[in-house]
Amino acid sequence: MRSWVEVSLGRIRANFRAVKSLVGDSVEVMPVVKADAYRHGAVAVSHALEAEGARWLAVSSREEGVVLRQNGCLSRILVMADFLAEEHDGFQTHHLTPVIHSLEDLAAVRVPYHLKIDTGMNRLGTRAEPDEIARMIASAPAPIEGLMTHFASSGNYESAQTEQQMERFEAVLAGLRRAGIEPRYVHSSGTIPIAYGRRRAWGNLVRPGHAIYGYVSPARGNAPKPALHVTPALTWKASVLEVKDVEAGALIGYGGIHRAARPMRIAVLAAGYADGIPHRLGNRGQVIVKGTLVPIAGSVSMDLMTIDVTDCPDIQAGEAVTLLGSEGSVSINAHQMARWAGTISYAVLCGIHARVKRVYVD
Numbered sequence: 001m002r003s004w005v006e007v008s009l010g011r012i013r014a015n016f017r018a019v020k021s022l023v024g025d026s027v028e029v030m031p032v033v034k035a036d037a038y039r040h041g042a043v044a045v046s047h048a049l050e051a052e053g054a055r056w057l058a059v060s061s062r063e064e065g066v067v068l069r070q071n072g073c074l075s076r077i078l079v080m081a082d083f084l085a086e087e088h089d090g091f092q093t094h095h096l097t098p099v100i101h102s103l104e105d106l107a108a109v110r111v112p113y114h115l116k117i118d119t120g121m122n123r124l125g126t127r128a129e130p131d132e133i134a135r136m137i138a139s140a141p142a143p144i145e146g147l148m149t150h151f152a153s154s155g156n157y158e159s160a161q162t163e164q165q166m167e168r169f170e171a172v173l174a175g176l177r178r179a180g181i182e183p184r185y186v187h188s189s190g191t192i193p194i195a196y197g198r199r200r201a202w203g204n205l206v207r208p209g210h211a212i213y214g215y216v217s218p219a220r221g222n223a224p225k226p227a228l229h230v231t232p233a234l235t236w237k238a239s240v241l242e243v244k245d246v247e248a249g250a251l252i253g254y255g256g257i258h259r260a261a262r263p264m265r266i267a268v269l270a271a272g273y274a275d276g277i278p279h280r281l282g283n284r285g286q287v288i289v290k291g292t293l294v295p296i297a298g299s300v301s302m303d304l305m306t307i308d309v310t311d312c313p314d315i316q317a318g319e320a321v322t323l324l325g326s327e328g329s330v331s332i333n334a335h336q337m338a339r340w341a342g343t344i345s346y347a348v349l350c351g352i353h354a355r356v357k358r359v360y361v362d
Protein backbone atom coordinates (compact mmCIF):
# COMPACT_ATOMS: atom_id res chain seq x y z
CA MET A 1 0.00 0.00 0.00
CA ARG A 2 1.18 3.52 -0.74
CA SER A 3 -0.24 5.23 2.30
CA TRP A 4 -2.73 4.07 4.89
CA VAL A 5 -4.18 4.87 8.27
CA GLU A 6 -4.50 2.51 11.19
CA VAL A 7 -7.49 3.35 13.34
CA SER A 8 -7.63 1.89 16.82
CA LEU A 9 -11.25 1.12 17.66
CA GLY A 10 -10.10 0.21 21.15
CA ARG A 11 -8.82 3.75 21.66
CA ILE A 12 -12.02 5.22 20.27
CA ARG A 13 -13.99 3.14 22.77
CA ALA A 14 -11.64 4.13 25.58
CA ASN A 15 -11.97 7.82 24.64
CA PHE A 16 -15.76 7.50 24.70
CA ARG A 17 -15.55 5.87 28.15
CA ALA A 18 -13.29 8.69 29.34
CA VAL A 19 -15.88 11.29 28.29
CA LYS A 20 -18.66 9.28 29.91
CA SER A 21 -16.89 8.93 33.21
CA LEU A 22 -16.02 12.65 33.25
CA VAL A 23 -19.58 13.87 32.63
CA GLY A 24 -21.23 11.22 34.80
CA ASP A 25 -24.41 9.20 34.50
CA SER A 26 -26.83 12.12 34.34
CA VAL A 27 -25.35 13.38 31.07
CA GLU A 28 -25.87 11.52 27.79
CA VAL A 29 -22.80 11.34 25.51
CA MET A 30 -23.55 11.76 21.78
CA PRO A 31 -20.35 11.15 19.79
CA VAL A 32 -20.07 13.26 16.63
CA VAL A 33 -19.28 11.07 13.61
CA LYS A 34 -19.76 13.67 10.85
CA ALA A 35 -17.29 13.95 7.98
CA ASP A 36 -16.84 10.17 8.01
CA ALA A 37 -15.95 10.33 11.70
CA TYR A 38 -13.26 12.97 11.11
CA ARG A 39 -11.97 10.48 8.50
CA HIS A 40 -11.68 7.61 10.92
CA GLY A 41 -14.54 5.84 9.08
CA ALA A 42 -18.07 6.57 10.30
CA VAL A 43 -19.51 3.08 9.96
CA ALA A 44 -16.79 1.19 11.86
CA VAL A 45 -16.47 3.95 14.44
CA SER A 46 -20.24 4.08 15.00
CA HIS A 47 -20.48 0.33 15.46
CA ALA A 48 -17.65 0.44 17.98
CA LEU A 49 -19.35 3.29 19.86
CA GLU A 50 -22.70 1.53 19.87
CA ALA A 51 -21.01 -1.59 21.23
CA GLU A 52 -19.61 0.65 23.97
CA GLY A 53 -23.10 1.86 24.82
CA ALA A 54 -23.59 5.05 22.76
CA ARG A 55 -27.32 5.69 22.36
CA TRP A 56 -26.97 8.78 20.19
CA LEU A 57 -24.70 9.72 17.28
CA ALA A 58 -24.46 13.06 15.49
CA VAL A 59 -23.81 13.70 11.79
CA SER A 60 -24.00 16.78 9.58
CA SER A 61 -26.16 15.64 6.70
CA ARG A 62 -29.15 13.46 6.12
CA GLU A 63 -26.98 11.48 3.69
CA GLU A 64 -24.44 10.71 6.41
CA GLY A 65 -27.28 9.50 8.62
CA VAL A 66 -28.71 7.26 5.90
CA VAL A 67 -25.32 5.60 5.38
CA LEU A 68 -25.23 4.70 9.07
CA ARG A 69 -28.78 3.32 8.94
CA GLN A 70 -28.00 1.28 5.82
CA ASN A 71 -25.05 -0.20 7.65
CA GLY A 72 -27.09 -1.31 10.60
CA CYS A 73 -26.63 1.47 13.15
CA LEU A 74 -29.56 1.42 15.55
CA SER A 75 -28.86 4.36 17.85
CA ARG A 76 -30.63 7.69 17.60
CA ILE A 77 -29.00 9.92 14.98
CA LEU A 78 -29.05 13.71 15.14
CA VAL A 79 -28.59 15.51 11.80
CA MET A 80 -27.01 18.80 12.77
CA ALA A 81 -26.59 20.85 9.62
CA ASP A 82 -28.92 19.99 6.76
CA PHE A 83 -32.15 21.23 5.19
CA LEU A 84 -35.46 20.00 6.36
CA ALA A 85 -37.85 21.01 3.59
CA GLU A 86 -37.49 18.98 0.42
CA GLU A 87 -35.72 16.04 2.02
CA HIS A 88 -38.15 15.74 4.81
CA ASP A 89 -39.19 12.18 4.02
CA GLY A 90 -35.74 10.83 4.69
CA PHE A 91 -35.98 11.82 8.32
CA GLN A 92 -39.07 9.73 8.86
CA THR A 93 -38.09 6.74 6.73
CA HIS A 94 -34.65 6.42 8.27
CA HIS A 95 -35.60 7.48 11.76
CA LEU A 96 -33.25 10.47 11.77
CA THR A 97 -33.67 13.42 14.10
CA PRO A 98 -33.33 16.85 12.50
CA VAL A 99 -31.90 19.97 14.01
CA ILE A 100 -34.19 22.86 13.11
CA HIS A 101 -32.45 26.19 12.66
CA SER A 102 -35.24 28.57 11.90
CA LEU A 103 -38.74 29.00 13.25
CA GLU A 104 -40.27 28.92 9.76
CA ASP A 105 -39.18 25.30 9.41
CA LEU A 106 -41.17 24.32 12.47
CA ALA A 107 -44.39 24.29 10.46
CA ALA A 108 -42.99 21.54 8.24
CA VAL A 109 -41.47 19.25 10.86
CA ARG A 110 -43.10 15.82 11.22
CA VAL A 111 -40.74 14.08 13.62
CA PRO A 112 -39.37 15.01 17.04
CA TYR A 113 -36.64 17.58 16.52
CA HIS A 114 -33.92 19.54 18.27
CA LEU A 115 -34.09 23.31 17.96
CA LYS A 116 -30.87 25.27 17.59
CA ILE A 117 -30.54 28.67 19.19
CA ASP A 118 -28.02 31.16 17.82
CA THR A 119 -26.73 32.57 21.08
CA GLY A 120 -24.06 34.75 19.53
CA MET A 121 -21.91 32.71 17.18
CA ASN A 122 -23.93 34.10 14.30
CA ARG A 123 -23.89 30.86 12.41
CA LEU A 124 -26.84 28.41 12.41
CA GLY A 125 -29.79 28.83 14.75
CA THR A 126 -32.74 31.06 15.50
CA ARG A 127 -32.21 34.48 17.05
CA ALA A 128 -35.87 34.96 17.91
CA GLU A 129 -37.02 36.03 21.37
CA PRO A 130 -38.03 33.30 23.87
CA ASP A 131 -41.75 34.17 23.72
CA GLU A 132 -41.89 33.84 19.99
CA ILE A 133 -39.90 30.59 20.08
CA ALA A 134 -42.33 29.18 22.65
CA ARG A 135 -45.33 30.19 20.51
CA MET A 136 -43.91 28.51 17.41
CA ILE A 137 -42.97 25.34 19.31
CA ALA A 138 -46.49 25.11 20.71
CA SER A 139 -48.06 25.28 17.26
CA ALA A 140 -45.59 22.97 15.49
CA PRO A 141 -46.97 19.63 14.25
CA ALA A 142 -44.24 17.59 16.02
CA PRO A 143 -42.81 17.81 19.53
CA ILE A 144 -39.56 19.43 20.51
CA GLU A 145 -37.10 16.90 21.92
CA GLY A 146 -33.97 18.99 22.37
CA LEU A 147 -32.78 22.56 22.71
CA MET A 148 -29.20 23.27 21.67
CA THR A 149 -26.64 25.91 20.90
CA HIS A 150 -23.00 25.97 19.88
CA PHE A 151 -20.11 28.04 21.21
CA ALA A 152 -17.79 30.12 19.08
CA SER A 153 -14.82 30.52 21.43
CA SER A 154 -15.12 28.03 24.25
CA GLY A 155 -11.37 27.45 24.31
CA ASN A 156 -10.59 31.12 24.77
CA TYR A 157 -10.58 31.97 28.46
CA GLU A 158 -9.65 35.56 27.66
CA SER A 159 -13.03 36.12 26.03
CA ALA A 160 -16.43 36.64 27.67
CA GLN A 161 -18.22 35.29 24.61
CA THR A 162 -18.95 31.83 26.05
CA GLU A 163 -20.42 33.30 29.26
CA GLN A 164 -22.60 35.60 27.18
CA GLN A 165 -23.72 32.71 24.98
CA MET A 166 -24.57 30.61 28.06
CA GLU A 167 -26.62 33.47 29.51
CA ARG A 168 -28.55 33.89 26.31
CA PHE A 169 -29.17 30.13 26.09
CA GLU A 170 -30.34 29.95 29.69
CA ALA A 171 -32.70 32.88 29.09
CA VAL A 172 -34.29 31.07 26.15
CA LEU A 173 -34.63 27.87 28.17
CA ALA A 174 -36.19 29.77 31.07
CA GLY A 175 -38.66 31.40 28.66
CA LEU A 176 -39.69 28.02 27.30
CA ARG A 177 -40.13 26.63 30.80
CA ARG A 178 -42.36 29.57 31.71
CA ALA A 179 -44.49 28.56 28.75
CA GLY A 180 -44.61 24.98 30.01
CA ILE A 181 -42.14 23.61 27.45
CA GLU A 182 -39.48 21.28 28.82
CA PRO A 183 -37.18 19.82 26.14
CA ARG A 184 -36.00 16.30 27.04
CA TYR A 185 -32.41 17.19 26.03
CA VAL A 186 -30.53 20.44 26.56
CA HIS A 187 -27.05 20.59 25.01
CA SER A 188 -24.32 22.96 23.97
CA SER A 189 -20.93 21.33 24.54
CA GLY A 190 -18.44 19.83 22.13
CA THR A 191 -15.01 18.65 23.20
CA ILE A 192 -13.57 21.83 24.67
CA PRO A 193 -16.28 22.70 27.22
CA ILE A 194 -16.31 19.03 28.22
CA ALA A 195 -12.56 18.69 28.55
CA TYR A 196 -12.02 21.96 30.43
CA GLY A 197 -14.88 21.21 32.80
CA ARG A 198 -17.37 23.95 31.92
CA ARG A 199 -20.13 22.05 33.70
CA ARG A 200 -22.67 24.82 33.40
CA ALA A 201 -22.62 24.25 29.64
CA TRP A 202 -23.07 20.51 29.69
CA GLY A 203 -26.85 20.36 30.14
CA ASN A 204 -27.90 16.73 30.05
CA LEU A 205 -26.21 15.80 26.76
CA VAL A 206 -22.77 16.52 25.31
CA ARG A 207 -21.54 16.29 21.72
CA PRO A 208 -17.86 15.32 21.65
CA GLY A 209 -16.17 14.87 18.28
CA HIS A 210 -12.45 15.65 18.56
CA ALA A 211 -12.18 13.99 21.98
CA ILE A 212 -13.58 10.73 20.65
CA TYR A 213 -10.68 10.63 18.19
CA GLY A 214 -8.20 11.44 20.95
CA TYR A 215 -7.74 15.19 20.73
CA VAL A 216 -8.35 18.18 22.97
CA SER A 217 -7.13 21.47 21.53
CA PRO A 218 -5.06 23.73 23.77
CA ALA A 219 -7.02 26.57 25.40
CA ARG A 220 -6.11 30.26 25.52
CA GLY A 221 -5.79 32.42 28.58
CA ASN A 222 -6.37 31.37 32.13
CA ALA A 223 -7.92 27.96 31.45
CA PRO A 224 -8.22 25.19 34.00
CA LYS A 225 -6.19 22.05 33.34
CA PRO A 226 -8.11 19.70 31.03
CA ALA A 227 -9.91 17.08 33.09
CA LEU A 228 -10.22 14.72 30.14
CA HIS A 229 -7.50 12.32 29.09
CA VAL A 230 -7.81 10.82 25.65
CA THR A 231 -5.39 9.23 23.17
CA PRO A 232 -5.23 9.75 19.38
CA ALA A 233 -6.80 6.78 17.64
CA LEU A 234 -5.30 7.26 14.20
CA THR A 235 -1.82 6.46 12.90
CA TRP A 236 -0.93 7.53 9.36
CA LYS A 237 1.79 5.69 7.46
CA ALA A 238 3.41 5.93 4.05
CA SER A 239 5.68 3.56 2.14
CA VAL A 240 9.14 4.47 0.91
CA LEU A 241 9.23 4.11 -2.88
CA GLU A 242 12.88 4.91 -3.44
CA VAL A 243 16.00 5.90 -1.51
CA LYS A 244 18.83 7.77 -3.23
CA ASP A 245 21.96 9.75 -2.59
CA VAL A 246 22.26 13.27 -3.98
CA GLU A 247 25.33 15.47 -4.15
CA ALA A 248 25.83 18.75 -2.31
CA GLY A 249 24.07 21.54 -4.17
CA ALA A 250 21.34 19.29 -5.67
CA LEU A 251 17.87 20.82 -5.88
CA ILE A 252 15.09 18.59 -4.61
CA GLY A 253 11.56 18.46 -6.04
CA TYR A 254 9.24 21.07 -7.57
CA GLY A 255 10.63 24.57 -7.62
CA GLY A 256 13.96 23.34 -6.28
CA ILE A 257 13.02 24.80 -2.93
CA HIS A 258 15.46 22.57 -1.07
CA ARG A 259 19.16 22.75 -1.96
CA ALA A 260 21.28 19.99 -0.45
CA ALA A 261 23.82 21.68 1.81
CA ARG A 262 25.92 18.52 1.87
CA PRO A 263 25.81 15.11 0.22
CA MET A 264 22.42 13.86 1.27
CA ARG A 265 20.35 10.71 1.28
CA ILE A 266 16.69 11.22 0.53
CA ALA A 267 13.69 8.90 0.62
CA VAL A 268 10.67 9.36 -1.62
CA LEU A 269 7.36 8.64 0.13
CA ALA A 270 4.15 7.46 -1.51
CA ALA A 271 2.00 10.24 -0.09
CA GLY A 272 1.29 13.76 -1.24
CA TYR A 273 -1.26 16.52 -1.04
CA ALA A 274 -3.80 14.38 -2.93
CA ASP A 275 -3.65 12.07 0.09
CA GLY A 276 -4.17 14.98 2.45
CA ILE A 277 -0.60 15.92 3.34
CA PRO A 278 -0.81 19.71 3.68
CA HIS A 279 1.14 21.34 0.86
CA ARG A 280 2.49 23.82 3.39
CA LEU A 281 4.56 21.04 4.99
CA GLY A 282 7.09 21.42 2.16
CA ASN A 283 10.54 22.08 3.73
CA ARG A 284 8.76 22.51 7.06
CA GLY A 285 7.28 19.31 8.50
CA GLN A 286 8.80 16.13 9.85
CA VAL A 287 8.02 12.42 9.73
CA ILE A 288 9.18 9.50 11.88
CA VAL A 289 11.67 7.07 10.36
CA LYS A 290 12.70 4.10 12.48
CA GLY A 291 11.91 5.95 15.68
CA THR A 292 13.67 9.20 14.67
CA LEU A 293 12.21 12.52 13.54
CA VAL A 294 13.48 13.49 10.10
CA PRO A 295 12.68 16.62 8.07
CA ILE A 296 10.62 16.89 4.93
CA ALA A 297 13.00 18.18 2.24
CA GLY A 298 11.53 19.97 -0.76
CA SER A 299 7.93 20.62 -1.61
CA VAL A 300 5.05 18.20 -1.14
CA SER A 301 3.81 17.02 -4.56
CA MET A 302 0.45 15.58 -5.47
CA ASP A 303 1.33 11.94 -4.88
CA LEU A 304 4.85 12.07 -3.44
CA MET A 305 7.01 13.78 -0.88
CA THR A 306 10.72 13.65 -0.11
CA ILE A 307 12.41 13.40 3.26
CA ASP A 308 16.00 13.78 4.41
CA VAL A 309 17.23 10.41 5.71
CA THR A 310 20.93 11.27 5.81
CA ASP A 311 20.92 10.59 9.54
CA CYS A 312 18.81 7.43 9.15
CA PRO A 313 20.69 5.76 6.33
CA ASP A 314 19.40 2.20 6.73
CA ILE A 315 15.82 2.95 5.61
CA GLN A 316 14.97 1.07 2.42
CA ALA A 317 12.39 1.07 -0.33
CA GLY A 318 9.31 -0.89 0.74
CA GLU A 319 9.60 0.08 4.40
CA ALA A 320 7.05 2.38 6.03
CA VAL A 321 7.44 5.69 7.84
CA THR A 322 4.98 7.34 10.24
CA LEU A 323 3.36 10.62 9.23
CA LEU A 324 1.06 10.83 12.26
CA GLY A 325 1.44 8.62 15.31
CA SER A 326 4.26 7.37 17.48
CA GLU A 327 7.24 5.10 17.24
CA GLY A 328 8.87 4.40 20.57
CA SER A 329 9.14 7.66 22.47
CA VAL A 330 8.81 9.86 19.38
CA SER A 331 5.43 11.05 18.18
CA ILE A 332 3.76 13.46 15.81
CA ASN A 333 0.11 14.26 16.40
CA ALA A 334 -2.40 16.29 14.41
CA HIS A 335 -1.80 19.41 16.56
CA GLN A 336 1.88 19.27 15.66
CA MET A 337 1.26 18.71 11.95
CA ALA A 338 -1.29 21.53 12.00
CA ARG A 339 1.23 23.94 13.55
CA TRP A 340 3.76 23.17 10.83
CA ALA A 341 1.09 23.64 8.18
CA GLY A 342 -0.50 26.77 9.65
CA THR A 343 -3.87 25.10 10.08
CA ILE A 344 -5.87 23.33 12.82
CA SER A 345 -5.80 19.69 13.91
CA TYR A 346 -9.43 19.23 12.85
CA ALA A 347 -8.52 20.18 9.29
CA VAL A 348 -5.51 17.84 9.28
CA LEU A 349 -7.71 14.87 10.24
CA CYS A 350 -10.60 15.81 7.94
CA GLY A 351 -8.09 16.39 5.15
CA ILE A 352 -6.96 12.76 5.02
CA HIS A 353 -8.21 11.74 1.62
CA ALA A 354 -10.62 8.88 0.98
CA ARG A 355 -8.01 7.13 -1.19
CA VAL A 356 -5.86 6.54 1.89
CA LYS A 357 -6.86 3.01 2.93
CA ARG A 358 -8.12 2.43 6.43
CA VAL A 359 -7.04 -0.51 8.52
CA TYR A 360 -8.81 -1.17 11.80
CA VAL A 361 -6.81 -2.42 14.73
CA ASP A 362 -7.63 -3.06 18.38
Ligand SMILES: *Cc1c(COP(=O)(O)O)cnc(C)c1O
Pocket: 032, 034, 080, 150, 189, 190, 191, 192, 207, 208, 209, 210, 211
Ligand atom coordinates in the same frame (compact mmCIF):
# COMPACT_ATOMS: atom_id res chain seq x y z
C1 LIG B 1 -18.70 19.26 15.05
C2 LIG B 1 -19.60 19.64 16.11
C3 LIG B 1 -19.39 19.22 17.43
C4 LIG B 1 -18.15 18.46 17.85
O1 LIG B 1 -17.12 19.36 18.10
P1 LIG B 1 -15.70 18.88 18.65
O2 LIG B 1 -14.97 20.12 18.94
O3 LIG B 1 -15.07 18.08 17.55
O4 LIG B 1 -15.97 18.05 19.85
C5 LIG B 1 -20.35 19.53 18.38
N1 LIG B 1 -21.44 20.24 18.05
C6 LIG B 1 -21.66 20.70 16.80
C7 LIG B 1 -22.89 21.49 16.51
C8 LIG B 1 -20.76 20.42 15.79
O5 LIG B 1 -20.97 20.88 14.56
